[in-house]
Amino acid sequence: MSRVGFDPASHPGGVYRLLNSVVVPRPIAWVSTRSPEGVDNLAPHSFFTIACAEPPIVQFTSIGRKDSLANATATGEFVVNLAPEHLFEEVNASATDFPPDHDEFAEVGIEREPSARVSPPRVAGSPVAIECVLERTQDFGTSVVVFGRVVLVAVAEDALVDGHPDIRRLRPLARLGRRQWSTIGEVREIARIRFDDWRQTGGD
Secondary structure: OOOOOOOOHHHOOHHHHHHHOOOEEEEEEEEEEEEEOOOEEEEEEEEEEEOOOOOOOEEEEEEOHHHHHHHHHOEEEEEEEEEEEHHHHHHHHOOOOOOOOOOOHHOOOOOEEEEOOOOOOEOOOOOOOEEEEEEEEEEEEEEEEEEEEEEEEEEEEEHHHHHEEEHHHEOOOEEEEOOOOOOHHHHHHHHOHHHHHHHHOOOO
16 A cells, blocks of 8 residues: 655644544534623534543543633533534534624524533534533643533433434534535444454454
C-alpha cells in the first residue's frame, strides 16, 4: 500500500481538517447552556465522547472560546442533547456564529423544555438529554475540553425497547469531514469473544 504522510509541523494550518476527515463518524453533542444573564445558547460540538464510566463523565471540546464553554464555566451546568436526524437543518443552523446575547432556540425556532436537575433547557425534539454539572476543563492549545458529571439521562419513552435506547429509534446524526454528515445506515451486531471461547474454537 502506498501512503502519503502528513506532518503537522510542516503544515502551517496543522492537520485539523485532515483529522476531521479520518476520525469519523463523530457523534454530536448538541450542547445547551444558559448564560449568567439568562440567555440560552445551543450549539453542536462533534468532538464528543464518554470520558468515564463511574462516575459517569462525558466530554466535549470547544475549538476556540465558544459560548458553550463560556456559559458552562460561568454557571457550572450544561445539557448534551442528542442531535437527531429529523432536526438536521436545525442542528446545522444552530452552529451559526450568533453573538452571545442571541438565543439560538429562538433564532432557529427550536422548541425547548425544562431540564430536571440543571438550569439550561433541553431540546424538546431530541430523544435524549444528558444533564451535566461541570467537573473540570482542560486547555490544549487552541481548544478546551469540557468534562461534565452526568446527573440525569432523560430518554424519550418511544425511543426505548425493553427499557433500553434503540439506535433505530434514536436516529442520531454524525459528523464526517468537510461539510459532510451521516446517518445510521446499516446496523451490524456481533458478540464479544471471551478468551476461553477463543481457545475452544482453536483461535490460539
